[in-house]
Amino acid sequence: MELTVVMPCLNEAETVEVCVRKALACMAEHGIEGEVLIADNGSTDGSQQLAREAGARVVHVDEKGYGNALMGGIRAARGTYVIMGDADDSYDFTSLMPFVEQLRDGADLVMGNRFKGGIAPGAMPPLHRYLGNPVLSFVGRLFFPSAIGDFHCGLRGFRRDSILKLHLQTGGMEFASEMVVRSTLSGLDVREVPTTLSPDGRSRPPHLRSWRDGWRHLRFLLLYSPKWLFFIPGVLLMVVGLVAGTALTFGPVEIGELAFDVDTLVGASAAVVIGFQAALFALFTKVYAAEEGFLPESPRVRKLIDIVSLEKGLVVGGLLALAGLVGLVMSLVHWQVRSFGALDPRESLRLVVPSATALIMSFQTIFASLFISILGIRRTRESSIDVAAEAAEEAAEAISREGNSAKSR
Numbered sequence: 001m002e003l004t005v006v007m008p009c010l011n012e013a014e015t016v017e018v019c020v021r022k023a024l025a026c027m028a029e030h031g032i033e034g035e036v037l038i039a040d041n042g043s044t045d046g047s048q049q050l051a052r053e054a055g056a057r058v059v060h061v062d063e064k065g066y067g068n069a070l071m072g073g074i075r076a077a078r079g080t081y082v083i084m085g086d087a088d089d090s091y092d093f094t095s096l097m098p099f100v101e102q103l104r105d106g107a108d109l110v111m112g113n114r115f116k117g118g119i120a121p122g123a124m125p126p127l128h129r130y131l132g133n134p135v136l137s138f139v140g141r142l143f144f145p146s147a148i149g150d151f152h153c154g155l156r157g158f159r160r161d162s163i164l165k166l167h168l169q170t171g172g173m174e175f176a177s178e179m180v181v182r183s184t185l186s187g188l189d190v191r192e193v194p195t196t197l198s199p200d201g202r203s204r205p206p207h208l209r210s211w212r213d214g215w216r217h218l219r220f221l222l223l224y225s226p227k228w229l230f231f232i233p234g235v236l237l238m239v240v241g242l243v244a245g246t247a248l249t250f251g252p253v254e255i256g257e258l259a260f261d262v263d264t265l266v267g268a269s270a271a272v273v274i275g276f277q278a279a280l281f282a283l284f285t286k287v288y289a290a291e292e293g294f295l296p297e298s299p300r301v302r303k304l305i306d307i308v309s310l311e312k313g314l315v316v317g318g319l320l321a322l323a324g325l326v327g328l329v330m331s332l333v334h335w336q337v338r339s340f341g342a343l344d345p346r347e348s349l350r351l352v353v354p355s356a357t358a359l360i361m362s363f364q365t366i367f368a369s370l371f372i373s374i375l376g377i378r379r380t381r382e383s384s385i386d387v388a389a390e391a392a393e394e395a396a397e398a399i400s401r402e403g404n405s406a407k408s409r
Helices: 016-029 047-054 066-076 097-104 126-143 162-163 175-185 212-222 225-249 262-292 299-307 310-337 347-376 384-408
Strands: 003-009 036-038 057-060 082-084 109-112 156-159 189-196 253-255 256-258
Touching: 003 016, 003 066, 016 057, 036 047, 047 057, 047 175, 057 066, 066 082, 066 175, 066 212, 082 097, 082 162, 082 189, 097 109, 097 189, 109 175, 126 212, 126 225, 156 162, 156 175, 156 253, 156 256, 162 175, 175 189, 175 212, 175 256, 189 310, 225 347, 262 347, 262 384, 310 347
Parallel strands: 003 036, 003 082, 036 057, 109 189
Antiparallel strands: 082 156, 109 156, 253 256
8 A cells, every 4th residue: 555644633523524535535536545544542522433434444542642643543554655634624635746746756754834835814823823833943953954944734744664763752742843853863855845724624722732832842852952952052151161260260350340350250160060061961962862762873972982981081080180189289378378367269269269160070070981981881682583592492492391301201
């Protein structure tokens, strides 16, 4: 079978029948061997029976959520290609050929773009049309090497085997973003075609919740991009803190009527420590995500880990600790010169703060080196051949034991 049209469904009795008939008519018109599959997520309004009467196959998906319903439908699909779309009659299921043609041409994922195809009046709330979708799509293109203009279009086609290999995890509305991001990061052939959006045919409110689901999309994009979540903010903090701290170590800095002194030096030290920790978190996340298969392995990160070995990390941490201890000894000498009496904080803190910062970063470096080494320990994963061979050996041993037992009797 060439094509399965998957529609997630939760109480869509008003529109599911017309959607099924449109999709079947489109496939019949163009001679496509295919089916319509309704992934029902617990409808109580008779949507299942209406879909069957219209010619669809219905599968029940117990786990609630948009992503769970779709993944249940994708797994149950019989077609080489899958086109997914909402069962609310907002997408044009009579115009599936642009998706099919791109899939036949070798594309792994074909996204619809509603902004290029046309959005009918009243089809999309202004908040989504002018803020939500453009901003989240821009963030997606910024964080990941993607050229997709409409990250959240619900009408999209893909090769079933290509998407199943991604092992998509999210069960809610953010599933739409995960599919694009994981496909892009895995190097799949991702394309885009114009499509239209019409007002849906339901009399009830949509399942989508603007702010909640928008935040879930943004959260997903951040969590899948350690560079933007941790590394870039961390490096910026470190640079600002190092520049300010270095200047203030040698004395107060005046810019116009503003005077910066040791209190700003403490803040600069904090910025360096926080920034360094954030950069380390980016490295931790990349290593862990690559080892667990959430993100593809980065050659640059792997090369960095190979260069910065545990031993080198311990050496760097030790040197930082030594620098911090030297600074603290110098501060004690400074205190001794003052006969261990009261000190002027404007002088003493210029020694103590950089020294304490170096000590803190030394332990961060040592602990990070140890932790990355633990993350880098690759687990031995048995292949299916190994499992089968082990089972065969156990069966042979059991037969041998039974034979020996029979002989003894």
